[in-house]
Amino acid sequence: MKRDEGIERLSACFHWTEFDGDDKRQYLHQQFVYDNVMFAVTRGLSWSAVGQVANITKDLLPKLKGLKTSEVICLAKDHLSLIEPRLSTAHHAVLLDYIVKTYVPHQRLYQAFLNGETGLRRIRCELEIECPPHPWPLSEGTDAVELEQQRDLKELSLAQSRKEAEIKELKETAEAQMMAALRASLESLPCEGWMSRQEVEELLRSFLQSQGDIIMEALMKEVCLTEDLLSQKSQLVQRHLTNQPVLPGKNCVVTPTKSKKKRS
Structure with missing residues (x-):
């Protein structure tokens, strides 16, 4: 007998009032009961016990609404304990294990079914996987040391441009x-009349003093900027000298050793 025929025959044996008016939920309820009944048959339970399994699982599923996994296990265990005559320990454990393994992996689906959320839409997302680009041959690449030097030179060039711009702005300000x-x-200066020689000398001295102060301040700032730039260049050269690989055969000193003669 096929599964659909078995479910139809089982449905005629009970009044399915739990989900009356909802054919989809009622059919899923019947499937759950049928699967448990057929498992009980395959495990060799008596027909009396099989009938009680049908009644218990029919009553059990609607009660699982909103329960956690641990609560589901306890409730299923209690329902199986109601079977008379009492099931053997092995049959009780096997049936409980089957109910749990049937329900728990699909708990979210069963909860949606019990809550009446059978009209959910299926959302499908497409994922496109692109292969990574093919790497260029090593012969067309740039040596790591050379690449680092190019980056340092570019950074130094930018720093020099900034310092030159600051010096230019400094001169314009001065x-x-x-x-x-x-x-x-x-x-x-007075608009009318004459100035004495002393007044002229004092005016020139004050003017030259202010001009000298301005020039001196500008020169000191320019010297500081130039020193910063030279310091960066010095650090760059020192780093390149430190990271420069030592070629084999260089800086190697062979120390001659004297051979000792054995005395006869």
Whole structure:
């Protein structure tokens, strides 16, 4: 007898009121009971026990709604203990194991079934796997040491450009300050009359002093920027010398050894 025929014949033996009006849920309920009944038959249980298994599993499934796995196991164990005459320890353990293994791996599906969520939509995602690009031949690659040197030179070039831009801005600022000092000195000259020699000398001394201070400050800042750039270059050269591989045959000193003669 085929499975569908067996489920149909089993359904005629009970009143399926648990999911009345919902054919899909009712049919899944009948499948659950049928599978457990057929397992009991294959394990050699008496027909009386098989009938009780059908009643127990029919009553059991609706009660599993919202239960955790541990609670499901306890409830199934209690229901199997109601079978009379009492099942042997082996039959009880086998039936419990089958019910648990049938339900637990599909617990989320059964819970959706028990909660009436049978109209869920299936969402399908397509995953496209692309092969990695084929690597270029090693002969067309760049040596690791050479690549590092190129990166360092590029970094040094950028640093030099920044320092040169800062020095240029520094000179422009100094020139602007000198012109401002010159205008201030010219504006301090009297519009009418004459100035004494002492006043002229004092004005020139003040002007030259301010110009000298501006030039000295600009030169000191320029020296600091230049020293920073030279320090970076020195560190780069030192690093390249440190990382430079030693070729075989170089820096090797052979120490001659004297052979000892044995005395006869």
